[in-house]
Amino acid sequence: MLALRSLVEKYTAFGNHWRLEVQANLLAAERILAQEEWAGFNCALRENADPLNGVNPGDNLDQPFSLIANAIPEPNDD
Template sequence: MKPEAIQIIRDEHLAISAVLYSLRYLVKDMRKGGAPNFALLRAILDYIVSYPDRWHHPKEDKYLFAAVKRRTREADGLIGRLEREHALGYPMVENLKKQLIAFQGGDAHAGEEFFDTADRYAELEWEHLRTEEDVFMPIAERVLTAAEWAEIAAAFRENDNPLFGIKPKDEAEALYQRILSLAPSPIGFGGDTPP
């Protein structure tokens, strides 16, 4: 039986992928002349900042990657790459936010810059998620103990951050539901998938 933490991480990856799909769908539609849905684009970027970048990736770094590093050196290069990709995501999203503001403000070049950056970001994240699941997780499954998996699962299940007084899962779920409510029907991922 697979550790609970693996399913939690895969569920989070699925929600992140659905949001990335929505972003790519909107960019493709706008490139074909579709009207920009700025409210939906802002909600997508808010979700990416509030959930993957602030909660999901740091927990992978602090708990999952650290546990594997303590057990084996065979994944050091891969972990280094995954951590660098985590670090690359935040500045790309900040750049996307600036480009979106300029695009909404009528800057003639900002729309195309936003489209290109959004495509690069989505591609980076999808490749990153695939690498974690297809390459890294089998190593983690092989080397980690049940106690280590339990600690990782507890970290990923944690809902409250007492330092900030917020509930990341609740915040992410609200943003995710906002994306679903704003998304045009062809995207419709089925509203009940948790972040």
């Protein structure tokens, strides 16, 4: 269980760091990019995989979520 906790903590820390970077970059982009540039950006996002995770926007993420959820042991009622 400690190994799982460690993995979750590392993932959460990375997610928090990544979220802060994305928020800062998006705020700057909102001030700088024109509407036409956003349209091109949105089109590219829809058509390409996530470079960080290799996930396509249409990929089904239910299976990996189920695998993770099922790997977590049931809590003890002690």
